Amino acid sequence: MKLKKEFESFFRKIRIDDETHVLKEKRDILQDDIESKLPEILADHGITISKSDIRMIDQGSYKYKTTITADVVDRDVAVIIPLDINDNPDPREIKGYLKDSITIWQRSVSVKEPCVRASYYENGEEWLHIDLPLYADDGGFKYLARGKATSDDYTWEPADPDGLNADLCDKILGHDQLRRIICYIKKWRNEKYAGSSGDHEIPPSIGLTYLACDCFIEQTGSDGDDDLLAFQKTMQGIKDRFVCTCYDGEVLTADISRRLPVEPYSDVFQKMKDSSTSYMVKFYKRLSKAVDNLTNAVNVESPHDAAEYIQKVLGTDFDVPPKEAVTAVTQSKREHSFG
Amino acid sequence: MTAREILESYEEISIESQTGDDFFVFRLYGKTFLLITPNKDDFSSRPRIYLYNDAGFDFPHVLLYDEEVKENTLIPEGTYRSVCLYEPESIVFSVISYEDKLFDAIERLIELLTMSKAEREKEFQKEFMYYWNCGLAGRNAIVFLCQEDNFSKFVLYSNKQDTRFVEEGIVLSDINYRNKGERKWSERVDIEAYYIPVLDNRGILPPYRGRPWTTHNVKDIVYGKQIEHISFDTYQCLKTTQVSTRNMVLVFGMKGEQASITFAVMIKCNNNTRNTRRTILEKIREDAVAVEPIKTKREDYTFLSNIIGNDIGLRGKRALLIGAGSLGSYVAFEIIKNGVSNIKIYDDDILSNENLLRWAYGGLGVGRNKAEHISLLLNIMHPEIKAEGIPKSIDEKELANEVKNFDLVIVTIGNSDTQLKFNRMLNNIGCNIPVLYTWIEAGGEFSHILYVDYSKPGCYECLFTNESGEYVNNRASIAPEIVESNMIRNGCGGTRAAYGTAVLLRTTATLLTTFQKIISGELQGSTLIDITPNSAMNSLTPFPMEACSCCGH
Numbered sequence: 001m002k003l004k005k006e007f008e009s010f011f012r013k014i015r016i017d018d019e020t021h022v023l024k025e026k027r028d029i030l031q032d033d034i035e036s037k038l039p040e041i042l043a044d045h046g047i048t049i050s051k052s053d054i055r056m057i058d059q060g061s062y063k064y065k066t067t068i069t070a071d072v073v074d075r076d077v078a079v080i081i082p083l084d085i086n087d088n089p090d091p092r093e094i095k096g097y098l099k100d101s102i103t104i105w106q107r108s109v110s111v112k113e114p115c116v117r118a119s120y121y122e123n124g125e126e127w128l129h130i131d132l133p134l135y136a137d138d139g140g141f142k143y144l145a146r147g148k149a150t151s152d153d154y155t156w157e158p159a160d161p162d163g164l165n166a167d168l169c170d171k172i173l174g175h176d177q178l179r180r181i182i183c184y185i186k187k188w189r190n191e192k193y194a195g196s197s198g199d200h201e202i203p204p205s206i207g208l209t210y211l212a213c214d215c216f217i218e219q220t221g222s223d224g225d226d227d228l229l230a231f232q233k234t235m236q237g238i239k240d241r242f243v244c245t246c247y248d249g250e251v252l253t254a255d256i257s258r259r260l261p262v263e264p265y266s267d268v269f270q271k272m273k274d275s276s277t278s279y280m281v282k283f284y285k286r287l288s289k290a291v292d293n294l295t296n297a298v299n300v301e302s303p304h305d306a307a308e309y310i311q312k313v314l315g316t317d318f319d320v321p322p323k324e325a326v327t328a329v330t331q332s333k334r335e336h337s338f339g
Numbered sequence: 340m341t342a343r344e345i346l347e348s349y350e351e352i353s354i355e356s357q358t359g360d361d362f363f364v365f366r367l368y369g370k371t372f373l374l375i376t377p378n379k380d381d382f383s384s385r386p387r388i389y390l391y392n393d394a395g396f397d398f399p400h401v402l403l404y405d406e407e408v409k410e411n412t413l414i415p416e417g418t419y420r421s422v423c424l425y426e427p428e429s430i431v432f433s434v435i436s437y438e439d440k441l442f443d444a445i446e447r448l449i450e451l452l453t454m455s456k457a458e459r460e461k462e463f464q465k466e467f468m469y470y471w472n473c474g475l476a477g478r479n480a481i482v483f484l485c486q487e488d489n490f491s492k493f494v495l496y497s498n499k500q501d502t503r504f505v506e507e508g509i510v511l512s513d514i515n516y517r518n519k520g521e522r523k524w525s526e527r528v529d530i531e532a533y534y535i536p537v538l539d540n541r542g543i544l545p546p547y548r549g550r551p552w553t554t555h556n557v558k559d560i561v562y563g564k565q566i567e568h569i570s571f572d573t574y575q576c577l578k579t580t581q582v583s584t585r586n587m588v589l590v591f592g593m594k595g596e597q598a599s600i601t602f603a604v605m606i607k608c609n610n611n612t613r614n615t616r617r618t619i620l621e622k623i624r625e626d627a628v629a630v631e632p633i634k635t636k637r638e639d640y641t642f643l644s645n646i647i648g649n650d651i652g653l654r655g656k657r658a659l660l661i662g663a664g665s666l667g668s669y670v671a672f673e674i675i676k677n678g679v680s681n682i683k684i685y686d687d688d689i690l691s692n693e694n695l696l697r698w699a700y701g702g703l704g705v706g707r708n709k710a711e712h713i714s715l716l717l718n719i720m721h722p723e724i725k726a727e728g729i730p731k732s733i734d735e736k737e738l739a740n741e742v743k744n745f746d747l748v749i750v751t752i753g754n755s756d757t758q759l760k761f762n763r764m765l766n767n768i769g770c771n772i773p774v775l776y777t778w779i780e781a782g783g784e785f786s787h788i789l790y791v792d793y794s795k796p797g798c799y800e801c802l803f804t805n806e807s808g809e810y811v812n813n814r815a816s817i818a819p820e821i822v823e824s825n826m827i828r829n830g831c832g833g834t835r836a837a838y839g840t841a842v843l844l845r846t847t848a849t850l851l852t853t854f855q856k857i858i859s860g861e862l863q864g865s866t867l868i869d870i871t872p873n874s875a876m877n878s879l880t881p882f883p884m885e886a887c888s889c890c891g892h
C-alpha cells in the first residue's frame with residue numbers, strides 16, 4: 001500500500017491525543033472562578049443560582065479526539081446555567097456577567113458572537129483561548145446566548161450541546177480511520193486558509209467534521225488501513241456534494257449545506273454563505289484542487305511522486321520518501337561493519 | 340563524464356573555481372561548497388563535500404566542527420565544515436562508478452538542503468546525542484537506568500572525570516572499590532537528580548549553533564502547552580517531589596529511531612528563601628534561571644545490550660553454571676553478553692598453562708581457581724554484572740538447594756556419571772527450571788545439547804536406556820568408536836581429549852540459539868540437539884525413552 005508509513009508518521013505529527021496538564025489547569029482555574037464568582041454577580045442582578053447549578057462540559061474536537069496541532073490552542077467548554085429566558089430576554093447581559101466573573105489580569109476576556117473568550121498570552125503572543133459558549137437551561141430546554149456585546153443582533157437560540165456531543169462521539173469514537181481523515185481535512189483547511197482572517201471566511205471545523213462523517217467510506221488493503229484512498233474518496237465525496245453554477249468554465253456560485261442533527265437544526269455553513277458568496281466559491285475551488293492532487297497521488301506509481309502531490313494538500317509536515325531512481329544505486333549496497 | 344560536466348549538468352549549481360580535476364568550489368542555494376572528487380585510482384574512495392565559510396548555518400548533517408585552511412595552494416583559505424552525506428559504512432563504494440558516486444553525492448546534498456522544516460527536525464532528532472554532546476566540557480554524566488518508562492530518582496557518584504547517575508534499585512559492583520585506600524567513586528549529596536521519561540518527543544530538538552537551550556526548553560517538556568510530552572503520573576511526581584538542593588539535574592529519556600536517547604541538564608535555580616522545600620515543578624517553573632546541558636552517556640547493561648541487538652530473551656535471567664572448563668569458560672562469557680547478568684559458577688579446578696589455548700579469556704589467572712577467576716573477569720566487564728565463583732564441585736544436595744535461586748541451569752562438566760546423578764536428583768525434586776546438559780563426544784568432533792524440562796517426558800538418563808529399559812552407552816553418540824589416537828595420556832590414567840576450539844564455539848553458539856528457542860516457546864519440552872561441523876539440528880535419536888527408569892513409568 002502506498003505511503004502507509006508516511007501517513008502514520010504524519011498523523012503522529014499532527015495529532016493531539018489529550019489535553020495537556022497546562023490546559024487542564026487553566027480550565028480548572030477558570031471553572032473555579034466561574035463557580036465562585038458567577039453566582040454572586042448574578043445575585044447582584046436579581047438572578048439566583050447556586051454553585052452546584054453551574055454545569056461545564058467539554059465541547060468540540062477534544063471531546064471526540066480530532067484535535068490537531070495549531071499555532072493557537074482552541075478549547076471549547078460549554079457553561080450551562082439554569083435561567084428563565086423570558087425573565088432574562090437579553091443574552092448579551094448574561095454573557096457580560098460571565099465575562100465579569102473571569103476577568104482578571106492574567107487573561108484577556110472578550111465577548112464573541114457565540115461565546116465568551118478567555119485568551120492567554122506569552123511574550124505578547126496568544127497561545128491559548130478557551131471559548132465558553134453560554135447556555136441557559138430553561139425547564140430542560142437549552143438555549144445558546146448569541147450576540148456580540150454591542151450588537152443589536154442577539155438571541156437565545158435553541159440548542160442541544162449534549163445531543164451534539166453525543167452524536168459526534170457516536171459517529172467518530174472507535175472509528176480510527178475516520179478520526180484520522182477528519183484530522184487530515186482540518187490540517188488541509190489550516191494549510192490553505194493560513195492567511196485568512198475574515199469572519200466566517202474559513203470553513204468551520206464542525207462543518208468539515210460532519211461532511212467527513214457523511215462522505216467517509218472505510219478503505220483497507222491487505223496490509224491495513226489505506227488512508228490515502230480513504231482521504232481521496234472522502235474529499236471527492238465532499239466535492240460531489242457541492243451544487244455549482246458555471247459559466248464559460250468559471251465557477252460562479254458554489255453551495256453546500258449540512259444541517260445540525262439536533263437543535264437548532266441550522267445549516268453549519270449558513271454564516272459563511274451569508275458573509276460572502278465568494279467564500280463558498282473559494283472553498284469549492286480549494287477543495288477541487290486538493291481532490292485533483294489526491295487523485296494524482298492515488299494514480300501515480302512512485303511513492304515519491306505521490307507524496308509530493310500530498311504535500312500540496314497537507315503541507316511539508318508530510319514526509320516524502322526518497323526518489324527511487326536516485327537511491328537505487330547506493331541503497332542496494334548497504335552493509336554492516338564489525339564495530 | 341568529468342566531474343565538471345557532472346556539476347554543470349545541474350542548473351542550480353554554478354562552479355566558482357576548479358583546481359586540477361579534484362577540487363571544485365561551487366555555489367548552490369546561496370551557499371558555497373567545496374567538492375573533493377573521489378580518487379580514480381582507489382575504487383573504494385568517496386566524494387567529500389564541505390560547506391565553505393559559513394559558521395552560522397544550522398543544518399542537520401552539516402557538522403559542527405570548523406576546519407581552518409591557511410596557505411593552501413589547492414583550495415581557498417577559510418573555514419570548512421564537513422557535510423555528512425552517508426551514514427557511516429552503510430555503502431559499498433567499490434562497486435559504484437566514479438560518475439555515479441558524484442551524481443549520488445550531489446543528489447544527496449540537494450536533498451539535504453531542500454529538506455522541509457519537519458524533515459530537518461527529524462534529522463536533528465536522529466542525531467540528537469551528537470548535537471547534545473558536541474562541544475560540552477566538564478564532567479560526563481554516565482547514566483544507569485533499570486527502566487525507561489517511569490519517573491525516578493538517581494543516586495550520584497563522582498570520580499575525577501565522571502558522575503554516575505544510578506537509578507535507585509541498580510547495584511553497581513565496583514562502586515565501593517578502593518585504590519590504595521582511596522574510594523574510586525564517592526557519593527554526591529550536593530545535588531539531586533531525577534529521571535523524566537518523555538513519551539511524546541515532537542518538537543524536542545537538541546541545542547545547535549546559535550540555538551542553545553534555555554529554561555524554556557525544559558519548561559516546554561514538562562509543561563507543554565499543546566503537546567503533552569510526559570505522562571500524567573510523571574507530572575504528578577514533578578508536582579509532589581520536593582528537592583532539597585538548590586540546583587538539580589534532570590535526565591530526560593525518550594525513544595529515538597533506533598535507540599533510546601538520554602540527556603542530562605543542570606537546572607540552575609535562584610535561591611528561593613521564602614520556602615526551602617520546593618517541588619521539582621516549582622523549581623522548573625519559577626526558580627530556574629539557567630540550564631546547562633551535561634555531556635551524557637548511557638551505560639547500563641540493558642541499554643548496552645539493546646544498542647548492539649543482543650537480545651535472545653535472557654535479559655534479567657539468573658544462571659547456574661556447573662563446570663568452568665573449556666566449554667564452561669566460553670558459555671559463561673557468551674550468556675553474560677547475551678543478557679544474563681547474574682551468574683553463579685561451580686568448579687574446583689585450577690587453571691593451568693595447558694588449559695590456556697582453549698580457554699575463552701587469554702593468559703591471565705594461571706594458578707587460580709577457574710570458577711573464581713571467570714567470575715572476577717565477568718564482574719570487570721560491567722558493574723551491573725553479578726558473577727560469583729565457587730571453588731568446589733557442586734554435589735547433589737547443594738544443587739537441589741541452588742536450583743531454587745536460579746532461572747536456568749547449564750551443565751558443562753561433560754562427565755556422564757555426574758550428570759546422571761544430577762539428572763536423577765533433579766527429576767526426583769521436580770525441578771521446574773530449564774536444565775541444559777552439554778557434552779563433547781570422544782574424538783572432539785561432535786557435541787550435544789540436551790534440554791530437559793522436568794515437567795515433561797524425557798531426561799538425561801533416557802539417552803542411556805534402550806527400548807527394553809536396559810542401560811546402554813550414550814545413544815546420542817554420532818562417532819562410531821572412541822578414537823584412541825586422540826587421547827593424550829597424562830599418566831595414572833588421566834587423559835586429556837584433544838579437541839580444538841571450533842567445537843567449543845559451535846556448541847556455545849548452538850546453546851545461545853537453544854535458549855532463544857526455549858524462551859520463545861519454539862522448543863516444547865525436552866529436546867536433544869546434535870552438533871556436527873556442518874550443522875546443528877534436533878537429533879533423530881529416539882528420545883524420550885518410555886522405558887527410562889528415571890523419567891519413564
Ligand SMILES: [Zn+2]
Nearest residue numbers: 399400423466
Ligand atoms: Zn549525519
Ligand SMILES: [Zn+2]
Nearest residue numbers: 798801887890
Ligand atoms: Zn528419562
